[in-house]
Amino acid sequence: MRLRKRLDDHAWSQEHLSHYVEGDMSWRSRRRLELHADECPDCSLGIRALRALLRVLGGASERAEARAPAGIFDRVRAEAARAEVDAGESIEP
Amino acid sequence: MSRAVWSPVSANMPEHELIGRAQAGDVGAFEALADVHADRLYALALRFLGDGAEAEDVLQETLLRAWRGIRGFEGRAMVFTWLYRIAVNESNRALERRERRRANVPVDEHAIAVPAPSREGPASQAERRELRQALRLAISQLSAPCRTALVLRDIEGLSTREAAEIAGVGEAAFKSRLHQARLRVRALVGDAALVASAG
Numbered sequence: 001m002r003l004r005k006r007l008d009d010h011a012w013s014q015e016h017l018s019h020y021v022e023g024d025m026s027w028r029s030r031r032r033l034e035l036h037a038d039e040c041p042d043c044s045l046g047i048r049a050l051r052a053l054l055r056v057l058g059g060a061s062e063r064a065e066a067r068a069p070a071g072i073f074d075r076v077r078a079e080a081a082r083a084e085v086d087a088g089e090s091i092e093p
Numbered sequence: 094m095s096r097a098v099w100s101p102v103s104a105n106m107p108e109h110e111l112i113g114r115a116q117a118g119d120v121g122a123f124e125a126l127a128d129v130h131a132d133r134l135y136a137l138a139l140r141f142l143g144d145g146a147e148a149e150d151v152l153q154e155t156l157l158r159a160w161r162g163i164r165g166f167e168g169r170a171m172v173f174t175w176l177y178r179i180a181v182n183e184s185n186r187a188l189e190r191r192e193r194r195r196a197n198v199p200v201d202e203h204a205i206a207v208p209a210p211s212r213e214g215p216a217s218q219a220e221r222r223e224l225r226q227a228l229r230l231a232i233s234q235l236s237a238p239c240r241t242a243l244v245l246r247d248i249e250g251l252s253t254r255e256a257a258e259i260a261g262v263g264e265a266a267f268k269s270r271l272h273q274a275r276l277r278v279r280a281l282v283g284d285a286a287l288v289a290s291a292g
Contacts, residue, residue: 049284068131
């Protein structure tokens with residue numbers, strides 16, 4: 001089935017660029033967006049920008065490994081004990 | 094709360110046994126259970142807040158709430174999902190408090206680390222730094238539900254199902270927030286800067 005150009009293709013494509021890069025679209029919608037993006041520099045750039053965004057954000061997870069601060073459980077224990085003392089109870093480690 | 098106890102926990106004790114002992118008030122069992130996830134919970138808070146000291150406070154509050162709530166844990170979700178949900182809520186609360194203070198908090202340089210190519214010149218390093226700052230600012234300007242979706246799915250790399258469960262919404266609503274968040278970040282950072290980062 002052949003898709004026809006529509007007046008709202010650009011606005012619709014801009015709203016659905018993230019769905020497109022996610023692969024979260026029906027075949028027909030995907031085709032509609034691709035046909036428009038082939039002729040639209042803005043939408044074509046938008047697809048590249050969103051792909052770059054996902055790559056950058058995904059890379060952040062791999063590279064920004066963080067370690068929980070040493071002694072965090074000591075602090076939690078102390079805070080729990082303090083709260084219990086405030087509440088008239090006691091904690092025995 | 095009943096009196097807490099502390100008994101030895103073996104390194105390979107099964108999770109369900111740790112849960113049972115923690116629910117009976119065994120602090121050691123609770124710590125063994127939570128310690129496995131502590132680094133990821135801290136990293137999650139750091140990604141939300143971009144500030145090491147605030148992330149540490151969020152981690153402490155998360156663990157404290159988990160300890161107080163462990164007896165109510167029914168095992169319908171995984172421990173990881175349960176802890177993540179608490180951490181997400183605490184991170185968003187901390188952001189709301191920050192918003193109320195309207196303080197300009199310095200953010201951690203490594204909260205968003207833009208991957209570097211194997212060889213790059215000073216100009217490229219400066220561009221990466223600028224992109225990192227722009228991304229951090231853009232993410233901080235998202236609404237809490239959109240920020241949660243972006244951090245869990247695109248930065249933490251969780252599946253849509255896991256991330257939606259942690260966010261406490263259905264998958265369709267979660268995806269809608271995620272798409273909205275990405276488009277907003279794209280608009281705030283700009284296509285040119287994003288595309289340039291891809292080299």
